[in-house]
Amino acid sequence: MPAEFDLIRTLAAAARPDPRAPLGIGDDAAVLNLxxxxxxxxxxxxxxxxxxPDTPPKLVGRKALAVNLSDCAAMAATPVAAFVGLLVDRRRGYRYxxxxxxGLTELAEQFHVTLAGGDTATHDGPTSLCVTVVGTCDREVRRSGARPGDALLVTGRLGGxxxxxxxxxxxxxxxEAQALAAAAELHAMIDLSDGLLADCGRLCxxxxxxxxxxxAAAPLADGAENVKxxxxxxxxxxxxxxxxxSDAARLLDAPPVACGLTRIGTVAAGAGVTVRGADGEPLRFPTAGYEHAFAADPATD
Ligand SMILES: [Mg+2]
Structure with missing residues (x-):
């Protein structure tokens, strides 16, 4: 029966030499040249x-890397190398x-990211993947650099x-992040993982x-039921x-990205995120994004 080392051997054999990772899969640690x-x-x-659970396994691997590439994008960084911790439900087969x-390596290739190391194991529990991506940037774009009066823009479409x-x-x-960073001075940026309201709150x-x-400005994706x-x-x-x-006007006039750009709001003094309806009145939403909760700790004394 194939096991952990077969998978590692397969991955190592498939890896192409990459000058950015002079030492990749197969040693105790990788060496990167950044x-x-x-x-x-x-x-x-x-x-x-x-x-x-019924997600095609290739899409599982794809997503594990894609969410990290999205975080790299949010910093306006170029992803270089990925490290993968794969913990597989023992009931799944080797082929899974x-x-x-x-799925992960196909996306890595598409984004010119080298798989430089990782670990795999099986256990009696749900399959999970923890991916680390190392990238580079000239100047990172942080969440903390927004200025009062700034315009807030989003790429693509949202919801569903x-x-x-x-x-x-x-x-x-x-x-897209690189094209935007080249075309304008990005004061602050975040990728939308937990919902526009929640993530905008984090940036603020x-x-x-x-x-x-x-x-009314929210760009609804196909499958998004409504503005909420x-x-x-x-x-x-x-x-x-x-x-x-002025940068917002320039970007909206001649977008440097094909995925669409929408002006969604404005940064102001103070704290919190207010959503205005078409009539200018504030709207209230009962939920503001998703947060993973811990169970209560067992009582100790
Ligand atoms: Mg993020």
């Missing part, structure tokens, strides 16, 4: 939480694990990602500012960023 400021991100996905890794299955097939906005908190969003879905559904993996009014 030019620019290193940027590192890590994100995990688990069966039952981030993907349904291999297909997961194939999970029910429509888009959360498994989305395009990480790596190239990090910047010590507030935002006013226009509900566009504002609060998670897993869009689009980019939300803050730029000056």
């Amino acid at each position: 030019t620019g400021r290193p940027v590192v991100c890590c994100d995990l996905i688990a069966e039952g939480t981030h993907f349904p 694990a291999e297909a997961v890794m194939r 990602s999970f029910p429509s299955g888009r959360h498994l097939t989305f395009t990480p906005r790596v190239a 908190d990090a910047s010590g500012l507030s935002a006013i969003l226009d509900a 879905a566009a504002l609060t559904d998670g897993e869009d993996f689009e980019l939300l960023f803050a730029v000056s009014e």
Whole structure:
């Protein structure tokens, strides 16, 4: 029966030599050759939480890398190398694990990312993948740089990602982030993983500012039921960023990206995110994104 080392051998054999990873899979650790400021991100996905059990395994592997590439994009960084921790439900076969890794390596190739290491194991529990991506940037775009009066723009369309299955097939906005960073001074940026309202709140908190969003401006994706879905559904993996009014006008006039750009609101002094309806009145939404909760700790004394 094939096991852990067969999978590693298969991956190592499939890996192409890459000058950015002079030492990749097969030693105790990888050695990278980076030019620019290193940027590192890590994100995990688990069966039952981030993907349904019947998800095709290639899409599971794809998503595990894609969410990390989205985080790289949010920093306006170029992803270089990926490290994969794969923990597979023991009831799944070897072919399942291999297909997961194939989905991951296909996306890696598409984004010119080298798989430089990782670990695999099986256990009596749900399949989960933890991926770390190392990238580089000249100057990272943080969440904290928004300025009062900045325009807030989003790429693409929002809402209904999970029910429509888009959360498994989305395009990480790596190239788009670079095109935007080349075309304008991006003051602050975040990728939308937990819903526009929640993630906009994070950008505002990090910047010590507030935002006013226009509900009517929200670009609804196919499968997004309504404005509430566009504002609060998670897993869009689009980019939300803050730029000056003049840069916003230039970007909207001649977008440097093909995925669409929408002005969604404005940064202001204060704290919190206000959504305005078409009549200018504030709207209230009962949920503001998704947050993973812990169970109560067992009582100790
Ligand atoms: Mg993120």
